[in-house]
Structures are given as structure tokens and as C-alpha cells.
Amino acid sequence: MRIDVITAVPQIITPVLQTSILKKAQERGVIEIVVHNLHDYGLGKYRQIDDVPFGGGAGMVIRCEPVFACIEQLRAERQYDEIIYMTPDGERLTQGIAQELSLKRNLIILAGHYKGIDQRIRDALVTREISIGDYVLSGGELPALVLIDAIVRLLPGALGDAESALTDSFQAGLLDPPIYTRPAEFRGMKVPEVLLSGDHRAIEAWRLEQAIKKTAERRPDLLEETEPKQWQQD
Numbered sequence: 035m036r037i038d039v040i041t042a043v044p045q046i047i048t049p050v051l052q053t054s055i056l057k058k059a060q061e062r063g064v065i066e067i068v069v070h071n072l073h074d075y076g077l078g079k080y081r082q083i084d085d086v087p088f089g090g091g092a093g094m095v096i097r098c099e100p101v102f103a104c105i106e107q108l109r110a111e112r113q114y115d116e117i118i119y120m121t122p123d124g125e126r127l128t129q130g131i132a133q134e135l136s137l138k139r140n141l142i143i144l145a146g147h148y149k150g151i152d153q154r155i156r157d158a159l160v161t162r163e164i165s166i167g168d169y170v171l172s173g174g175e176l177p178a179l180v181l182i183d184a185i186v187r188l189l190p191g192a193l194g195d196a197e198s199a200l201t202d203s204f205q206a207g208l209l210d211p212p213i214y215t216r217p218a219e220f221r222g223m224k225v226p227e228v229l230l231s232g233d234h235r236a237i238e239a240w241r242l243e244q245a246i247k248k249t250a251e252r253r254p255d256l257l258e259e260t261e262p263k264q265w266q267q268d
């Protein structure tokens with residue numbers, strides 16, 4: 035899989051891509067991520083990428099020319115399954131969307147900045163608009179990283195332990211049960227006995243029960259969406 039990220043602020047994106055799981059996934063050849071600096075496609079001597087909004091108003095708007103130039107260049111090289119624009123007015127990111135996108139071959143993610151991007155970019159180029167939640171950030175760079183991380187960790191070979199993405203919260207429509215490590219007792223607080231029992235069936239049953247309990251308490255909306263048979267464990 036390949037992801038091209040277009041941003042006016044690559045300094046936010048690049049260091050995160052060079053860290054931890056995202057770095058390892060690229061080294062292992064699981065994913066290729068290429069960051070493009072919108073200023074490289076800017077206009078004139080000052081590489082202008084934005085301008086004041088027609089009709090007035092605060093803030094600057096990203097112009098069409100640099101974004102069209104960058105995306106047209108990429109599209110001349112390969113076909114893209116989606117051109118995604120990160121925006122608070124997009125569809126809300128879910129595990130299901132991350133899963134769907136993890137099955138694609140080539141994605142472009144456009145991170146807006148300033149006040150927004152010219153509507154004609156959205157009309158003519160963007161195929162999908164995604165929000166990471168109902169709050170407004172200063173730009174689309176952090177949302178783009180959130181989306182990339184959610185996708186990449188689902189790719190086969192991205193995580194050391196092949197199991198761990200499958201058992202993530204949300205993956206089966208349930209939140210994760212509580213988890214513990216050594217010591218078995220810390221300042222009088224004990225790890226639940228069953229986890230020390232070595233009885234794997236009992237441990238799985240306890241984890242499922244705890245996951246359902248936590249989900250019912252915190253996110254009852256998830257339980258309504260989930261088929262109970264999905265939770266069954268053998």
C-alpha cells in the first residue's frame with residue numbers, strides 16, 4: 035500500500051512517520067508513505083499557496099493551483115483509490131472506515147491548513163472527506179497522522195504480534211477489558227485472581243464479560259450496533 039500526504043507543514047508529519055510502528059512498517063515494506071510539501075507547488079517567487087477569501091472574512095484559503103498541480107502529478111504516476119481531505123465537516127472516522135481504507139492500494143491524504151481550501155478542490159478532486167471528531171484543530175496534519183496510524187496498524191505485518199490489531203478495542207465492537215502486568219500485588223492492589231489461574235477458558239470468559247460490562251457502561255451505543263455472535267470465543 036502507498037499513501038501520499040499533501041501538506042503545507044511537512045515538519046508536523048515527517049517526524050511522526052519516523053517513529054515507532056509507522057517507521058517499522060515502512061522499513062518492513064508494509065507501507066510506503068510519501069510526504070509532499072505544498073510549497074513546492076506554490077506560485078511565483080514566494081511560492082504562494084494561499085490567498086484571502088473572496089467575499090471577505092478572516093483567515094487564508096489554500097489556492098487551487100498548488101493542490102491541482104501536486105495531485106495531477108501524482109495521478110499521472112498511478113491510480114488512486116481515494117483522495118481524502120481531512121476536515122472537521124467530513125464523515126467521522128471509525129474503525130470500520132480505517133479497515134475499509136486499509137484494503138486500498140493507493141491513497142492521497144490532503145491536510146488543509148489556515149481557514150480551509152478552495153471549494154473547487156473539494157468539488158473536482160477530493161473523493162472522501164474525513165473528520166477525526168467534533169472539535170477543530172489548527173490544521174489537517176494531526177488528523178492525517180491519526181488516520182494513517184489507524185490504517186497502518188491494520189496492515190498485515192505492521193505490528194510485531196499479528197494478533198494484536200485483531201483484538202483491539204472496537205475491532206469486535208467492544209472496548210478492551212482491563213489489563214495487568216507484574217507485580218501481582220502493588221500497594222495492596224491485587225490483580226484479579228482469574229488472570230493468575232492459568233485457566234485460559236476462564237480467562238477468556240472473564241475478559242469477554244469485562245469487555246461487555248465496560249462497553250455497556252461507557253459506550254452502550256456500540257452494543258446496539260454489534261451482533262452478539264461476533265463476541266463468541268472458542
Ligand code: ADE
Nearest residue numbers: 120121122165166171177
Ligand atoms: N482539521 C481541523 N480539525 C479537524 C478535525 N477534527 N478532523 C479532521 N480534520 C481537521
